[in-house]
Amino acid sequence: MTLLAAEAQVHLADAERHVAHLCEHFEEHDFLVEAAPGRARIAFDIGTGSLEIDRDRLTLRAEADDTTRLAAIKFMLAQHLQELPGAAEARLIWTGDGCADTTLPSLREVRVRRIEDLTPHLRRITFGGQDLARYDAPDMHIHLLIPPEGQPPVWPVPGANGIPVWPEGPSAPAMRTYTVRRVDAAAGEIAVDFVLHDAPGPGAAFAARARFGDVVGLLGPGGRGVAQADWYLLAGDETALPAIARILERLSPEATGVAVIEVGEVADELDLAHPEGIALHWLHRTGAPAGSTLRLAEAVKAVPIPQDRSVFAWAGTEFETFKALRAHWRKTCGLPRDRHLAVAYWRRGHSEDADA
């Protein structure tokens, strides 16, 4: 295996302090950090980052086995360094493998191939494109780059500092997060299930108007799913239906547990393939606007968590429900961090841009 590498040097007044902050940040994100005076090494799951101080000069080094991973490590090091007070203005230019590339290695351009309404409010769009094997991964989601209606696509490009340069102006794409529902790399296809919600932003509006041949960009994939367990608790509204469907169909047939899913009405339920030992409970909003109640949180809190089994609890929900469930699992149930994952999939009254 060939190891690819890139390096950048930056002059900083207080390099030791910045390195300490970076190490702290990456440790908080559960990466293994080996720190010694004047140097540090961060073991990412996709490669290695290292930091070395020589007086006021900090050398950053990224190593990985492919250009996409290398770019991701360069991005993580550069982005977090520039977020630190006093380092925002630091001039950082990477040299080495992949640094002359003019397109983002993880970007794929795909076109609408098929459109299928799964329920009145859930539309599956199957996109066709090349080189999609990277999306056939345990990672759960992608960022969809959606050109404004009627505009030709203009994509972000690599920045010399490792941070992509985003297009500006009327052609700039919107970025939205969606679950990879299905990938057939051999057929060059990736499917995404879109909720057709009220007050649609660029994501839902694209799904509503999509026609054969429309173009979007993909970035990713990212985001973990569930860890191995004997008993699972899964919770979500219709935005998490694609993720729950995907999790259920990949669990071992012996898996047990409960899935609680909130949808608008009976017609919004899906026939989900699931292990026999996982009970599905559907909740209906029956007229209440999505995200306007905590019924889902209350229903999930009422599910007793077995004490004598290995457990994993997962939720993808509106922000308020996410907050309630995360607090419940952490504080009331005492589930350790590696035994639960709650994610805010959207926030009522806020576009995804506003939360970025």
Ligand SMILES: Cc1cc2nc3c(=O)[nH]c(=O)nc-3n(C[C@H](O)[C@H](O)[C@H](O)COP(=O)(O)OP(=O)(O)OC[C@H]3O[C@@H](n4cnc5c(N)ncnc54)[C@H](O)[C@@H]3O)c2cc1C
């Ligand atoms: C990891 C992850 C995976 C996701 N996977 C999927 C997926 O597979 N399918 C999917 O449809 N969504 C998914 N989502 C949720 C999706 O990203 C959000 O719903 C997103 O806001 C949709 O973008 P938009 O452009 O339509 O609306 P935005 O521009 O983001 O928001 C516009 C308005 O719509 C409201 N809004 C957003 N979503 C909803 C909703 N569901 N119901 C009612 N109002 C809403 C907002 O509060 C805002 O007022 C996922 C989110 C995450 C974080």
